[in-house]
Amino acid sequence: MIGYVTLGTNDLARGAQLYDAIAAELGLGRMGETERLIIWGKPGVAAAIGLALPFDGKPATVGNGVMAAFEAQDAAQVDRIHKLALSLGAKDEGAPGPRGEGFYAAYFRDLDGNKLNAYVMG
Numbered sequence: 001m002i003g004y005v006t007l008g009t010n011d012l013a014r015g016a017q018l019y020d021a022i023a024a025e026l027g028l029g030r031m032g033e034t035e036r037l038i039i040w041g042k043p044g045v046a047a048a049i050g051l052a053l054p055f056d057g058k059p060a061t062v063g064n065g066v067m068a069a070f071e072a073q074d075a076a077q078v079d080r081i082h083k084l085a086l087s088l089g090a091k092d093e094g095a096p097g098p099r100g101e102g103f104y105a106a107y108f109r110d111l112d113g114n115k116l117n118a119y120v121m122g
Contacts, residue, residue: 004039005068006050007114008060012038015051015111018088022118025081026070060112067107067115074120075104081118082106090116 009015016038023029023040031048032039036055041048049068054060072078079096085108086092093115094107105119 003046004041004048004050006037006052007068007110007112008054009051009110009112010053010060011111012036012051012053018085018090018110019049019051021084021088022070022081025077025084026072062109062113062115067117069105070116070118072118072120078104078106078118078120082108085110085116093117 012035019038019040020030028040028042030038031041031043037050037052039048039050049070070081072081075096082092082096089111090108091113092107093109094105094117096106096118097104099105099119103119103121105117107115107117109115
């Protein structure tokens with residue numbers, strides 16, 4: 001249903017390091033970029049995530065209650081993504097583990113405070 005999600009950043013080059021690493025772990029790459037925006041995903045797959053300097057030129061801020069989620073292949077990949085994100089400066093928002101029947105997830109905030117998670121269902 002969702003084609004893509006764009007999150008704001010105040011330092012595109014710095015923030016891209018985290019997203020490049022997560023995308024590589026997921027087998028994805030950069031699909032497009034400008035001096036203000038980078039989009040990661042896979043050609044032919046509708047879902048993508050972008051990191052952008054705000055168009056209005058004002059500082060990027062975090063949306064309260066907003067979260068983007070990365071679908072992992074399995075619980076081990078959820079664990080790897082969480083560990084990788086924290087090693088690159090992300091802040092822990094919830095260690096990997098079960099979050100109800102059939103749902104395994106880990107939560108973290110990127111370098112600008114955007115809330116993310118990696119999850120697997122089943």
